[in-house]
Amino acid sequence: MSRATTKRSARRRPAAPRKRDAGFRGLGPALLVDLYVTMRRIRRVEETIAALYPEQEIRCPTHLSIGQEAGASGVCLALRTTDTAVSTHRCHAHYIAKGGDLRSMFAELYGRVTGCCGGKGGSMHLTAPEVGMLGASAIVAGSVPLAVGTALAAKMASTDEVAVAFFGDAAMEQGVTHESLALAALRRLPVLFVCENNLYATNTPLRIRQAGSDLAQRAAGHWLPGITVDGNDVIAVYRAAKAAVDRARRGDGPTLIEVKTYRFREHVGPNYDIELGYRTQAELDRWMAREPMGALARRLERARMLEPARRAALDAQVEAEITDAVAFAKSSPFPEQAALYADVE
Amino acid sequence: MSRATTKRSARRRPAAPRKRDAGFRGLGPALLVDLYVTMRRIRRVEETIAALYPEQEIRCPTHLSIGQEAGASGVCLALRTTDTAVSTHRCHAHYIAKGGDLRSMFAELYGRVTGCCGGKGGSMHLTAPEVGMLGASAIVAGSVPLAVGTALAAKMASTDEVAVAFFGDAAMEQGVTHESLALAALRRLPVLFVCENNLYATNTPLRIRQAGSDLAQRAAGHWLPGITVDGNDVIAVYRAAKAAVDRARRGDGPTLIEVKTYRFREHVGPNYDIELGYRTQAELDRWMAREPMGALARRLERARMLEPARRAALDAQVEAEITDAVAFAKSSPFPEQAALYADVE
Amino acid sequence: MRQLKYREAIDEATRQAMAKDERVFVMGVGVDDPKGIFGTTRGAFEQFGGSRVFDTPLSEAALTGMGVGAAMRGFHPLLVHARNDFLLLTMDQIVNNAAKWRYMSGGKLKVPLTIRAIIGRGWGQAAQHSQSLQAMFAHVPGLAVIMPTSPADAKGLLMTALSSDSPVICLEHRWLYDKSGPVPEDPYYTPLGVGAVVRPGRDVTIVAVSHMVLEALQAAETLAAEGIEAEVIDPRTLRPLDSALICRSAARTGRLVIADTGWRSYGVSAEIAARAAEELWGVLKAPIRRVALPDVPTPGSSALESAYYPGPREIVAAVKQCLEAPATSTTDGLAPSNRKEFEGPF
Amino acid sequence: MRQLKYREAIDEATRQAMAKDERVFVMGVGVDDPKGIFGTTRGAFEQFGGSRVFDTPLSEAALTGMGVGAAMRGFHPLLVHARNDFLLLTMDQIVNNAAKWRYMSGGKLKVPLTIRAIIGRGWGQAAQHSQSLQAMFAHVPGLAVIMPTSPADAKGLLMTALSSDSPVICLEHRWLYDKSGPVPEDPYYTPLGVGAVVRPGRDVTIVAVSHMVLEALQAAETLAAEGIEAEVIDPRTLRPLDSALICRSAARTGRLVIADTGWRSYGVSAEIAARAAEELWGVLKAPIRRVALPDVPTPGSSALESAYYPGPREIVAAVKQCLEAPATSTTDGLAPSNRKEFEGPF
Numbered sequence A, B: 001m002s003r004a005t006t007k008r009s010a011r012r013r014p015a016a017p018r019k020r021d022a023g024f025r026g027l028g029p030a031l032l033v034d035l036y037v038t039m040r041r042i043r044r045v046e047e048t049i050a051a052l053y054p055e056q057e058i059r060c061p062t063h064l065s066i067g068q069e070a071g072a073s074g075v076c077l078a079l080r081t082t083d084t085a086v087s088t089h090r091c092h093a094h095y096i097a098k099g100g101d102l103r104s105m106f107a108e109l110y111g112r113v114t115g116c117c118g119g120k121g122g123s124m125h126l127t128a129p130e131v132g133m134l135g136a137s138a139i140v141a142g143s144v145p146l147a148v149g150t151a152l153a154a155k156m157a158s159t160d161e162v163a164v165a166f167f168g169d170a171a172m173e174q175g176v177t178h179e180s181l182a183l184a185a186l187r188r189l190p191v192l193f194v195c196e197n198n199l200y201a202t203n204t205p206l207r208i209r210q211a212g213s214d215l216a217q218r219a220a221g222h223w224l225p226g227i228t229v230d231g232n233d234v235i236a237v238y239r240a241a242k243a244a245v246d247r248a249r250r251g252d253g254p255t256l257i258e259v260k261t262y263r264f265r266e267h268v269g270p271n272y273d274i275e276l277g278y279r280t281q282a283e284l285d286r287w288m289a290r291e292p293m294g295a296l297a298r299r300l301e302r303a304r305m306l307e308p309a310r311r312a313a314l315d316a317q318v319e320a321e322i323t324d325a326v327a328f329a330k331s332s333p334f335p336e337q338a339a340l341y342a343d344v345e
Numbered sequence C, D: 001m002r003q004l005k006y007r008e009a010i011d012e013a014t015r016q017a018m019a020k021d022e023r024v025f026v027m028g029v030g031v032d033d034p035k036g037i038f039g040t041t042r043g044a045f046e047q048f049g050g051s052r053v054f055d056t057p058l059s060e061a062a063l064t065g066m067g068v069g070a071a072m073r074g075f076h077p078l079l080v081h082a083r084n085d086f087l088l089l090t091m092d093q094i095v096n097n098a099a100k101w102r103y104m105s106g107g108k109l110k111v112p113l114t115i116r117a118i119i120g121r122g123w124g125q126a127a128q129h130s131q132s133l134q135a136m137f138a139h140v141p142g143l144a145v146i147m148p149t150s151p152a153d154a155k156g157l158l159m160t161a162l163s164s165d166s167p168v169i170c171l172e173h174r175w176l177y178d179k180s181g182p183v184p185e186d187p188y189y190t191p192l193g194v195g196a197v198v199r200p201g202r203d204v205t206i207v208a209v210s211h212m213v214l215e216a217l218q219a220a221e222t223l224a225a226e227g228i229e230a231e232v233i234d235p236r237t238l239r240p241l242d243s244a245l246i247c248r249s250a251a252r253t254g255r256l257v258i259a260d261t262g263w264r265s266y267g268v269s270a271e272i273a274a275r276a277a278e279e280l281w282g283v284l285k286a287p288i289r290r291v292a293l294p295d296v297p298t299p300g301s302s303a304l305e306s307a308y309y310p311g312p313r314e315i316v317a318a319v320k321q322c323l324e325a326p327a328t329s330t331t332d333g334l335a336p337s338n339r340k341e342f343e344g345p346f
């Protein structure tokens, strides 16, 4: 639904000649605007959660992706709906970018029976198989091998579907990630391993946890390509993902993409956390100055591909979607007690 | 005891001028002869086990190292007794090369109370802490992180001890190995990761299990050096190990050493297994032609560092040790039933 | 009826399930090896080829996750391990993913994944290669745990597992592979949660798990010679557990002995005892006795192995305790355990 | 006596153990973080610095193995996990190595390793972040499993663990951290295998594990108002388990209810019930009742969470079943569980 909206809007772009942006070469205007709208949708959903969280009606831990919208958006827009993704505790952006329904998402956060998991998963397990979002594990790296399995399934079924595993920098510290990279390389499976390196795991900086800082290098011991991309440049992410997706679809195997990015809010919860002292305001400011959504909007505007009025209209549409979704969630019933015992064996 | 024997023997070498072997440069004659004797001891222990196994008194699975003697010998002779080693299901060679007592070893294989583990471990768990042999796990890669821990202990205790993890090529497929490599690199711990790549795991060739064949490369993603060495050239193994040990002792961190070698007998048990069809006789013949013990003996003889008579004397001494050890084992009592309940909590 | 060995029954179940359902595939370390997994997977490899039966790296955790992922996409992977000890490497994937993904997704996704693993015993395999870890899996909601004892059940339960839409852990005792029994040729499906009375009797109920069924039958023979008729029940599946059958039998006999291949404390025997004690309040004529491994790791030495494993002798003794009958000399002749089953060399 | 919170008692135990024994060190994800591990490790970091209290990568399996290795070399690592769910990643290292290395080496090497891990509950943490996995560890010979409930036991048992020469798994319920209680200032060592009577009573024995002790005490209050005096026992350690204390009490009261924080089937409550049923044959006046989690994963929705967790209401109901007393209206007022303990946000 939301994707369709975007496309319709894209068709309304003004005919006026635009200033070329070399970085956009080869990318259609619909796609570019969709990248913007997807990031906007993620941003605003997350900000809405942050705003609503103090009401204490969203009764589950929420790991927000504010600042990291480009990774999910750039990768997912390089995918088809039939391609699959799995994710982590920080899965909102992936669910949204993959095309997950917002009503179902908010209802899930609110623990309602109308939620995408019937209220039984919560924030860390958003699932929308109808758009290829196959869920998320709250165990760091837990879902990585699942993507290898969905890729195996695709290959065995002779489809050309591609599987994506989204994970954080800390997942590179888990053995199962390395097993998965190696396994995918061995069997030349169509997998994108997308490591969103936001430099921290909870409050621990990368340098305390890994001996180097370029995580694409971690592919080197498993015989698959590893590439690093500026994770706050959604175009760069899209291009890297597209190349890897094409490669995977051709049967040439997996790719590890390190998406360098940054989380603005606290690890879990709605607030800023600079007072904890594990990172500096200056560092946060530097990254906020590079936030990806506004950056794309400005480039699109300069290129006359997204005039302020149209942007406002798209933004309003996102706002309406969210308002509708929250209202839907809040007015939905909680699951009946019988649901506790369903879906087990 | 066995090490001392070797040293004594080494002192008896003839004074006659010898043909230079450039490959021996910098290595003392005692060491060179010790390398030979250690390999001989391993070879003959394993052959003795193979010969005795049909008696069915050694009632445990035995994974022999015949053909692979150079890895254990080259590495362990680059170590001090106070340095530590852990190993795998195929641990006989490491136990012997580290200086473990042969009586205790055979008694363990025979399940006797005089065994190095009181009869409770068996072939896959040989342990001799008095010479730094800290045991072995029968779970592939299970002991790899233990070496990281003993290295951590050494560093925390400010000793300059070095820790070695011996493991097979298949251990490179286990996540915990990758976690361990990365952890040691991160903390610059004095560890040698010694991967004895004998090209097979049970009956499965490496190419079915890993996407590449040079396993030293698997260090690349963890920020530690990985080097490959001809595992049937004990001098090459020794030099590589010595460099890595020196590096570790200096505080410069861990090294992964891939020792390329080959197992002659079946995966577990005393026999050849060519009839299984997973490898060819031609391949086995090629590797047997390159077996490491005879190769060193021939070089030493050419260099006049180990004349036939002296070699025969040393060999006889090894034989006597083994005969004694087997007799000791066979005449030792089995553990009492009370031992079943000891050493638990 | 046609006799098959346990190993052959598993092979047949695998091949019939694969023939019926092209989504079933087999993977695991050594599954295409002629000697691998006691020959239970090689037949499938020969019949269906390497695309549906394939050898793997030693990456048990990732393989399990790969199985979960493939299962979510409509396949039914059969992941095979040569030892259940290796499952410890995969606990996160089994317990956190396989068992929970369906629940966490509110039923949107299912994980039809079957995991076979073998319980080792004998020939000094020692502490890490002969555990019997069923209690750990049976504790986990979202998993089914099956432990077939007879060739017929091996086939029927594995067929059921491979047609189930939930994860199933199938634990097979190594000493069963060479046992023969009648096995129907056509495919059939033995239901989960339905135990079997493998020997009827009126004096005492012996619930025995996996290989302990054979030890219990031997014990029952001995007891019969003394006029004690033991009813031997094989629960066949531990999760779900056929408490009703167990309780019906024990209500009739008034006495219950439970024999498990695993450790005693916090083991499977505890759950069966707890359920029976609760259900059969006022009905039992004697306290429930448990026969299980002592609470220590498996020792390597054959001298200790024979003391470690309980067998017919211990079962007979437990039954006599229940009956408050004196231990007669007949038990003395019994082997401490059925040691001949795997008489090496390895 | 001085009052401390549970979290403070753990902090103090850690620091006192480290002060007494320089071989003790602390590692784990976030242990030097001011907010990490509920503030139980930060004090040690401040007192002893980063060489003895250090943050780690998320490599739980290798960390555990590293702990085993360091322990074999004379150190006593305290490995801390924010959730016991993560222990599933380390089962091979815990079960195959930590628990067995001493046995396999014939006693030549010991593994003095303490592993702390937290049991989560509430605020929609859902299936993978709120398991209570004690049964899995309690089943494993070679491990000790402690589950302190009071601040005093948290200190005393952790001190004991850190001076033990064997591996100890310490499971702490998240809802206990802010509870206060008297805690002696000097170091002291609470022995393993010795339970505590936390409330004496004559009518029924309630054995409760970890946070269920608090729920049981609340239930006991309610029961007392009706003239039913419940004795509440905290076993404090599950392996070894103080069966003698439990049986003495239940022999006196004639009635036994067991309340566990884990799943019911194949859980800790089964072992306690099985032992008591065997020991107390002919002594109990009513069947043993178990109060535990239903056999399903933890649901995310708060609406389901409250139905999931048993609390005083269920304990009271179980006691009344034992007493064959009718369920009176007083139970209706009881919260289904002690939900206020972690009232978020996260």
Ligand SMILES: Cc1ncc(C[n+]2csc(CCOP(=O)(O)OP(=O)(O)O)c2C)c(N)n1
Pocket: A063, A089, A090, A138, A139, A140, A167, A168, A169, A170, A171, A198, A200, A201, A202, A267, D029, D058, D060, D082, D086, D089
């Ligand atoms: C195996 C495991 N260990 C620890 C945790 C606790 N934990 C949850 S999120 C997190 C940080 C993860 O960092 P990263 O992978 O970089 O993802 P990010 O939160 O930065 O997106 C940690 C330590 C966990 N969930 N799983």
Ligand SMILES: Cc1ncc(C[n+]2csc(CCOP(=O)(O)OP(=O)(O)O)c2C)c(N)n1
Pocket: B063, B089, B090, B138, B139, B140, B167, B168, B169, B170, B171, B198, B200, B201, B202, B267, C029, C058, C060, C082, C086, C089
């Ligand atoms: C985790 C695990 N998986 C499977 C096995 C069964 N197994 C024992 S040895 C072995 C082969 C190991 O190969 P490698 O590491 O190359 O050592 P090698 O036997 O060649 O010395 C296998 C598969 C095991 N012991 N542990």
Ligand SMILES: [Mg+2]
Pocket: A168, A169, A170, A196, A197, A198, A199, A200, A201, A202
């Ligand atoms: Mg991160």
Ligand SMILES: [Mg+2]
Pocket: B168, B169, B170, B196, B197, B198, B199, B200, B201, B202
């Ligand atoms: Mg090998």
